[in-house]
Amino acid sequence: MNIEKNICESLIGTLLGMDGKCKDSEKARLDMQHLGIRKDQHPVVENGKYTLPPSLYSLGKDEKIMLCKFLEGVRMPDGYASNIKRCVDVKACKVSGLKTHDYHVILQKLLPLVIRHILPEDVAKPLTELTRFFNAICSKELVESDIEKLSSSIGETLCRFEMIFPPAFFDIMMHLPVHLAEEARLGGPVCYRWMYPVERYLRTLKGYVMNKAQPEGSIAEGYISEECLTFCSRFLEDIGTKLNRPERHESSAVNEPPSGLSIFGSLDYSKKGCKVEHVPRFDMLRMRHYILSNCDEAVPWINEHKEQRKNISACNVDKRHREHFVGWFEDEGTLCRRED
Known part of the structure; x- marks a missing residue:
């Protein structure tokens, strides 16, 4: 938990150049100058002040705004x-x-x-590998062979980080991921051992405290009241309670039987905050392929198209499937309508 939080905080602080969080400071560049490494990143003295040359991971104003707008939206x-x-x-x-969970x-x-659009490939690739490592470590099921691969790959990923970021970036937290794979092998999946649910429940109990002089009694009374309301709400079918109310981002027709394709069953059809944009044809094809690939009704056609690609050639089946499936699916749909 805290390892992940500290690493992400250092990454975001360094990419955005935040005061107090950025590891690419004037002192970090002077350290590189003292060590005699990366001469192209050594600070330059201009008018009695140090000027830091841009590095591979340095973001311009537009890229920083893009990153912040992405997180905001x-x-x-x-x-x-x-x-x-x-x-x-x-x-x-x-x-x-x-927060840590954020x-x-x-x-x-x-x-x-977002990093693939704002950072060069040499920087985005090791960052993506690091995120995949944490994704794999936090999965619900772990295979021992996969853990061995993670244990060997994280060392290479951190070596790539050392070739990109300054030495000041590598505090103790940046070296601890080397041991996480072995820890997961001994202790089991991380999601069953971390403190997120415990801290969330402690926050709930803290909200019950109305009398700070007697917090234990306040928590007990608040817990009993919560249990009573939960018990009563199970018998109130026609009244909206926290057990049956839809989420904020669900559509108003969430309780109605689904109609049409399953992938569109839980969309928010409100027009709040929407805007019309002209999408390039390449992006449109990718969007249509994503929708069809995640639609349960299209699974038979997906399997059929992949089998056809395999019969033609066994090389790059997935790539050729992504490139040609949308057009092939349109032709099949047209043919089916004509036969009907």
Whole structure:
């Protein structure tokens, strides 16, 4: 938990150049000058002040704004993460006030999506490998052969980090991931050992305390009241309670029987905050392929198309499937309508 939080905090602080969080400071560049490494990144003295040359991971103003806007615009289901938008300051290009679980979500789910557009491939690739490592460590099931691969790959990933980031970036937290794979092999999946659910429940109990002079009694009374309300709400089918109310981001027709394709069953059809954009044809094809690939009704056609690609050639089946499936699916649909 804390390892993941500290690593993500260092990454975001360094990418955004945040005061107090950035590991690429003037002292870090002077350390490289003292060690005689990366001469192209040594500080330059101009008018009696140090000027830091840009490095591979340095972001311009536009890239920083893009990263902050991405974090600000993310909408997540209730209970998945806190409201990250309130912690992002787009104008100042600063992120503050995030909880440990917020860093967990950003590092594993959000950061890989945005770094590929704002960082060069030499920097984005090891960052993506690090996020995949934490994703694999936090999975519900772990295979011993996969753990051995993770244990060997994390060392190579950190070596790539050392070739990119300054020595000041590597505190003790950046070296601890080397031991996480072996720890997962001995202790089991991380998701059954971390403190997120315990801390969340402690926050709930803390909310019961109305009389700070007697916190134990307040927690006991609050717990009993919560149990009573939960018991009564199970018998009130026609009244909206916290047990049967839909989530904020679900559509108003969430309790109605689904119609059409299953992938569109839980979408939010409200027009709040929507805008019309012209999407390039390549992006449109990728969107259509994503929708069809995640639609249960299209599974027979997906399997049929992959089998056809295999019969033609066994090389790059998935790649050729992504490139040609949408057009092939349209032709099959047209043919079926003609036969009907």
